[in-house]
Each structure stands twice: as C-alpha cells, then as structure tokens.
Amino acid sequence: MIALDAVTYTYPATAQPALREVSLSIPDGQFCAVIGANGAGKSTLCYALSGFIPHFFRGELSGRIRIDDVDTQAVSLAELVQRVGLVFQNPFNQMSGAKFTVREEVAFGLENLGVPRAEMQTRIARTLERVGIADLADRSPFALSGGQQQRVAIASMLAMDPRVLVLDEPTSQLDPIGAREVFETIRALIEERGTTVILAEHKLEWIAAFADRLVVLANGRIVMDSSPRQVLTAPELERYHIGAPRYVQAARAAREIGLWPADRDLPVTLDEATEGFSSSSSLNSTRLDLRNSRNSGN
Amino acid sequence: MLIYLTGRSGRLHGLNPITKVMLTLVVIVCGFVLPGVWATWLVFGSIVLPLSLWGGIAGPLLRAVARITLPFAISLFVIQGLFFPGGTPILSLGPVSFKAEGLQFALLFASRLFLLSSAFMLLLLTTHPGLLMLALVQRGLPANLAYIIVATLQIVPRFQARAASILDAQRARGLETTGSLLRRLRAIVPLVGPLVLGSLVDVEERAIAIEARGFSLRRPKTSLIDIPDSRAEKGLRRGLIVAPVVLIVARLAGWLR
Numbered sequence: 001m002i003a004l005d006a007v008t009y010t011y012p013a014t015a016q017p018a019l020r021e022v023s024l025s026i027p028d029g030q031f032c033a034v035i036g037a038n039g040a041g042k043s044t045l046c047y048a049l050s051g052f053i054p055h056f057f058r059g060e061l062s063g064r065i066r067i068d069d070v071d072t073q074a075v076s077l078a079e080l081v082q083r084v085g086l087v088f089q090n091p092f093n094q095m096s097g098a099k100f101t102v103r104e105e106v107a108f109g110l111e112n113l114g115v116p117r118a119e120m121q122t123r124i125a126r127t128l129e130r131v132g133i134a135d136l137a138d139r140s141p142f143a144l145s146g147g148q149q150q151r152v153a154i155a156s157m158l159a160m161d162p163r164v165l166v167l168d169e170p171t172s173q174l175d176p177i178g179a180r181e182v183f184e185t186i187r188a189l190i191e192e193r194g195t196t197v198i199l200a201e202h203k204l205e206w207i208a209a210f211a212d213r214l215v216v217l218a219n220g221r222i223v224m225d226s227s228p229r230q231v232l233t234a235p236e237l238e239r240y241h242i243g244a245p246r247y248v249q250a251a252r253a254a255r256e257i258g259l260w261p262a263d264r265d266l267p268v269t270l271d272e273a274t275e276g277f278s279s280s281s282s283l284n285s286t287r288l289d290l291r292n293s294r295n296s297g298n
Numbered sequence: 299m300l301i302y303l304t305g306r307s308g309r310l311h312g313l314n315p316i317t318k319v320m321l322t323l324v325v326i327v328c329g330f331v332l333p334g335v336w337a338t339w340l341v342f343g344s345i346v347l348p349l350s351l352w353g354g355i356a357g358p359l360l361r362a363v364a365r366i367t368l369p370f371a372i373s374l375f376v377i378q379g380l381f382f383p384g385g386t387p388i389l390s391l392g393p394v395s396f397k398a399e400g401l402q403f404a405l406l407f408a409s410r411l412f413l414l415s416s417a418f419m420l421l422l423l424t425t426h427p428g429l430l431m432l433a434l435v436q437r438g439l440p441a442n443l444a445y446i447i448v449a450t451l452q453i454v455p456r457f458q459a460r461a462a463s464i465l466d467a468q469r470a471r472g473l474e475t476t477g478s479l480l481r482r483l484r485a486i487v488p489l490v491g492p493l494v495l496g497s498l499v500d501v502e503e504r505a506i507a508i509e510a511r512g513f514s515l516r517r518p519k520t521s522l523i524d525i526p527d528s529r530a531e532k533g534l535r536r537g538l539i540v541a542p543v544v545l546i547v548a549r550l551a552g553w554l555r
Contacts, residue, residue: 050510052506052509052510056505056506056509076514077509077514078509078512078514078515078516081509081510081511081512081515082512085510086506086510088503088506088507090503092456093500093503093504093507094503094504094507095507096449096504096507096508096511096513097445097448097449097452097453097504098428098444098445098448098449098508099428100426100428100452103522104428104522104523107522108508108511108513109510109511109512110520110522111519111520111521111522112511112512112513112515112519113512113515113517114515114517114518114519114520115520116520117520117521117522117524120520120522121522124522142452142456153507156511157510157511160511160512
C-alpha cells in the first residue's frame with residue numbers, strides 16, 4: 001500500500017509547486033496509470049512515489065508519503081529502492097555504465113543487494129526471459145537499440161524483485177511492438193506476483209485495456225481519479241489538454257449522426273468499438289465488417 | 299578507450315587480475331632497483347617478452363609500447379644530450395655538442411620508460427577493465443572509485459559521439475568550423491554549451507538510475523562474475539613479493555653496483 005497525504009512539493013530554485021495537495025492511496029497489486037499534459041507533474045509524482053523526492057531532489061516537501069506504512073522521509077533511499085523500483089524515459093541513461101554485458105547490467109542491482117551468485121543467475125535468466133531479451137544477454141548494453149535498452153532497464157528493476165514498480169513514460173521511446181511487450185510484461189507481473197504498478201504514460205489505448213485505475217494530473221493537482229473507462233469517456237478530459245482515445249472520438253462522432261446507439265457506453269478498447277459498431281443496425285446495413293480489419297489497430 | 303584485446307583467449311587472459319597487477323608492479327620495481335641499462339633490458343627480455351609471447355600478444359604489445367615511448371625517447375636524447383650540465387662532448391654540430399653523460403642518462407631513462415609501459419601493457423592488453431576493477435574492489439578498492447573509472451571508459455566514447463553530432467547539427471545550421479584561428483575559437487561556444495548542459499542532465503539521470511539499483515546500500519556486495527584464483531596463482535603471488543624485497547635489500551646493502 002502506497003499513500004500520499006496532502007503532498008505539496010516545490011523543486012529547488014522554482015517558484016511554483018510541481019505537486020499541489022496531492023492525496024492518493026494505491027492498494028497492493030493495483031495497476032494505477034497516471035496521465036496529464038507535459039509539465040502536469042507526472043514525473044514529479046513518480047519521483048515522490050519512489051522516494052527520490054525528498055531524498056535525491058531536495059526542494060520543499062510538505063505532507064506525508066508512506067510505503068507500507070513506512071514514512072519515506074524517515075528511511076534512507078537505499079532502503080526504499082528495495083521496495084520500489086523506478087524505470088524512466090531515457091533508456092540510455094538507465095544503463096549503469098559499470099557493466100559490459102546485459103547479463104552483468106541486470107546483475108548490478110542484485111550485487112548491490114548482496115544476492116548470492118547462484119540465486120542471481122536464476123533470477124537474471126528468469127527476468128531476461130520474461131522481458132524477452134534472453135538473446136541479448138552477452139551484448140554490450142550500449143550497443144542496443146532504445147527499445148532493447150529500455151527492456152534491459154525494466155529487467156534490471158524486476159530482477160531486484162520490488163513490490164512496487166513505478167514507470168515514468170517507459171514506452172515513449174519504444175516501437176509499437178516494444179511497447180506492447182512492456183505492457184504485457186507489466187500485466188503478467190501483476191497477475192503472477194501481485195506487484196503494485198504505477199505507470200505514467202501517454203498511450204491511452206493501452207491504459208484502457210490494462211490499467212485498473214486512472215489518475216489525471218493537471219498543473220500539479222489530481223483532477224480526475226477513477227476507472228480508465230470513466231475517465232477516458234468523460235467530456236471534461238479535453239479541458240486538461242488530453243485528447244480522448246480514438247475509439248471514444250470515433251464513437252462520439254458516430255453517435256451524433258446516429259451510427260452509435262445512444263444508450264450504449266462509449267468504447268475505450270478496440271473490442272468494445274468493434275462490438276458497438278457491429279451491433280449498430282445502420283452500419284450493418286452497409287455491411288461494414290470491422291472484425292475483419294481488427295489487426296490494423298495498435 | 300578500451301585497449302583490452304578480446305577474442306584472444308591466451309593464457310595470460312585467464313590469470314587472476316591481481317596476479318597480473320602484482321607481476322606488473324614487480325617488473326617495474328625490479329627494473330628501477332637494478333642499476334644500469336643492461337638490467338632494465340634483462341628484466342624485459344627475461345620476464346615481459348617471454349610472457350607476452352606466451353600470452354600471444356607480443357606484436358600488439360610492442361607496437362603499443364613503441365608508440366608510447368618513441369616520442370619520449372627522441373626528445374630525451376636530444377634534450378639530455380645537448381643540455382646535460384658539464385659532461386664530455388662526443389659529437390659537435392656547429393655551436394652545439396652532444397655529451398656522453400647526457401646520452402647515457404637518456405638511454406637509461408628511455409629504457410626504464412620502455413620497461414614501465416611494456417609492463418603496463420602486459421596487464422592492460424590481457425585484462426578486461428571490468429574484471430580488473432572487480433578484483434580490486436574485492437581487495438578493498440572503494441566501489442565508488444571503481445565505478446567512476448569503469449563508467450568513464452564506457453561513457454567517454456558516447457560523449458565523443460554526442461560532440462560529433464552536435465558539431466554536425468551546428469554545421470547544418472551554418473556554423474563555420476574551419477578557417478582562421480579566431481573563427482574556430484568562436485565556433486567552440488555553440489558546441490560546448492549543448493554538450494555540457496546535455497551531459498549535466500545525463501549525469502543526474504544516471505545518478506538516479508544507479509541509486510534506484512541500490513548502489514549506495516551499505517552492505518557487502520556480491521558479484522555475478524567469479525574470478526578464478528588457483529592455488530598455483532596464490533603461490534606465485536607469494537613468490538612475486540619476494541623478488542623485489544630481495545632486490546631492494548641487496549641494493550641498500552650495496553651488493554648491486
């Protein structure tokens with residue numbers, strides 16, 4: 001369980017707080033997504049959740065951040081990283097630089113934790129397999145593509161076995177296939193191990209398909225906090241400079257001209273959109289079979 | 299940056315890095331403690347050369363050492379030969395003359411430099427830097443220091459690559475980087491700015507990345523890689539300590555002239 005209680009935080013040498021009175025409680029095993037325009041405070045929230053605020057970024061913090069009932073201000077960052085893993089945007093900067101192969105790179109965190117060698121080898125093999133980069137084990141981490149590096153970064157965190165994983169736009173530099181693999185990895189983690197996941201992300205379709213909960217940040221405040229369906233189909237979403245997912249936009253436009261049943265919920269996933277449009281009698285009469293073109297979405 | 303020769307699984311490569319570090323230090327101490335030019339070359343010929351042949355790196359080693367020592371040797375001979383205070387002139391070229399003592403001094407110095415660099419090359423060409431640092435950390439070198447050394451080895455090439463791409467980007471916007479000295483100096487400003495600022499951001503993010511992996515945890519670290527250390531090598535290292543001690547004592551006692 002992670003709990004933020006009226007957290008306000010201002011970075012050093014800045015006038016405006018990056019987080020304002022943020023209260024958020026995330027139960028164990030929840031997959032909570034965070035969206036918001038650039039500069040809304042997503043990264044800051046990620047740093048606060050993983051202990052880097054206040055331990056790494058100084059600045060001014062008020063309110064309380066607790067992880068499993070431990071106040072993050074009361075323990076050291078080194079203690080916290082054993083509970084919370086952090087993956088961020090730039091894959092290159094997440095490579096430690098201390099290691100010469102992917103296998104050793106993933107081992108870096110385990111070595112610091114003092115994990116015995118035999119267990120380390122099992123954990124590394126399992127994690128590389130899970131993230132789908134077992135074939136890269138002996139390559140240099142600096143000779144990989146961005147997507148491959150990002151998966152190394154995720155593997156490095158997963159190998160450390162954190163109960164909470166915070167990901168700050170981890171797929172922004174990945175291709176669609178890489179992004180799908182990351183999301184599916186996260187989903188599997190939650191199902192297999194009950195890992196709590198907090199994910200700041202722009203890819204709304206993915207959030208709609210996978211997340212349990214969706215928090216919207218605007219100007220350092222939480223402005224919406226509900227199920228992905230409710231948030232993504234809410235008309236006020238655009239007020240926070242977030243465009244609604246394509247399926248929602250399409251169905252809204254279709255509803256205006258009577259092609260989407262007025263009593264039907266707006267769709268947030270491809271399946272729902274397909275079903276909704278298929279059931280619409282006027283569309284059926286044009287014999288448009290969306291089911292045959294399902295593969296084109298990403 | 300990395301001069302370690304991969305792909306050669308020579309016998310020297312498989313030795314424990316600590317053994318090679320000791321070997322290097324012993325060679326250097328012996329070369330400097332033994333008097334005279336002949337002793338320096340004796341140490342080279344009896345230890346460094348056979349080992350490099352055994353390890354299959356004699357060619358690259360000699361090339362690297364020549365590249366390091368040759369420029370020094372030439373300037374040593376010229377400067378010491380010409381400007382050695384006093385001394386007997388043996389060759390006169392107009393107003394200047396080479397002195398015998400100066401040339402002798404230069405020869406000794408160049409020989410020792412040769413031995414020193416060849417001993418280091420023996421270590422560096424056959425030892426993976428990561429493995430060397432790991433071995434040193436296991437013997438008490440601070441992990442932070444080892445991290446800085448290894449990370450520098452890996453990150454400097456990326457830094458150079460970024461400098462090159464900034465240079466290209468600024469040239470594409472019309473920055474003149476050729477021509478007079480003044481023009482070249484002026485061109486530095488728009489190159490250094492992005493490079494330094496970008497690197498500062500990188501440093502912060504990399505600090506977060508290694509913190510997130512528990513780098514500052516105060517507990518004994520383990521290691522994925524097992525560095526082989528046979529009984530024979532342990533014995534060899536004990537033997538290696540004896541040689542310089544004996545030589546230093548002999549030198550102090552005045553047995554070596």
